[in-house]
Amino acid sequence: MGNLWPLFNPWTGLFNLIGPSWPLLRYPAWLGYWPAAGYFFAFAWFELVYPAPDDPPRLAMAVTAYFAVNLFGLFLFGEKEWMRKAEAFSVYFRMVGKLSPFQWSVTEAKLRLQFGLPGHGLLQNGSVDISGTIFTLLALATVSFDGLSQTFFWVDNLGLNPLEFPGRSAVILDNTVGLGLMTLGLTIAFATAVVAGSFIARTLRVRSLVLATADISPPASIMMDHHVATLVYRLQTAIIVMGHIMAVVAAHLLALRGGLTLNGAVRSQAPLNALMVLYTVFGLWLLSTPVIS
Secondary structure, three states: OOOOHHHHOOOHHHHHHHOOOOOOOOOOHHHOOHHHHHHHHHHHHHHHOOOOOOOHHHHHHHHHHHHHHHHHHHHHHOHHHHHHHHOHHHHHHHHHHOOOOEEEEEEOOEEEEEEOOOOHHHHHOOOOOHHHHHHHHHHHHHHHHHHHOOEHHHHHHOOOOHHHOOOHHHHHHHHHHHHHHHHHHHHHHHHHHHHHHHHHHOOOOOHHHHOOOOOOOOOHHHOOOHHHHHHHHHHHHHHHHHHHHHHHHHHHHHHHHOOOOHHHHHHHHHHHHHHHHHHHHHHHHHHHOOEOO
């Protein structure tokens, strides 16, 4: 349904009631999306690595701390800039919302809805700085590591028996390093593809191409029935392939909008297309490989 998070986030209403009429400080341009990237990495670590993320008291403390930090950020820098660049879920849901057929916006105090093909919101994306690029790659990497960390392949390479997994406490350091390396590896792979495409097409208009789609991993609880598992696998395979094709098409159109000729756009996209094929294969492998329960 598009990005509906601005309507339901827990800060805006409270801030409008008790917050100052104008920001106390100017949001520094050099901060960019780095606060959102830092918060999102902390959230991913808490969810994927921390031994007891669903323990009620610990979860309550984490949520309360996150709520307080962001409310303080709104008081300092104002709602517009903080929610646009610093609050992790506002940035994340806005990014994911661009994949929807529904694009919401507010103009002159009126709510405006645009409807189009899935992914048309990607074409409205402006150029982002390096911090925005890192945030998007981090979001993709955490989804990928979420799937990878549950595979027999990962656990076996940690020297553990996948059928007698000792629990998260035994792999905190390994999974922390793995999450970081997944982010670093995807960043290096993307940067290499971008540089190669820029060299081939002799252009540097590629920064906005970072927005793409991610793989999806099935929850184990619905995979006990063979027929259900088969249906889910086929649906998710189709979603992954269609989503990645959509991303490739959007990237090609963005390259054309950047002033490239048709031939130049095709050449600049060749390395990125190769990377997307590998990423698609990796996503399909995550769906099909055995995972720990």
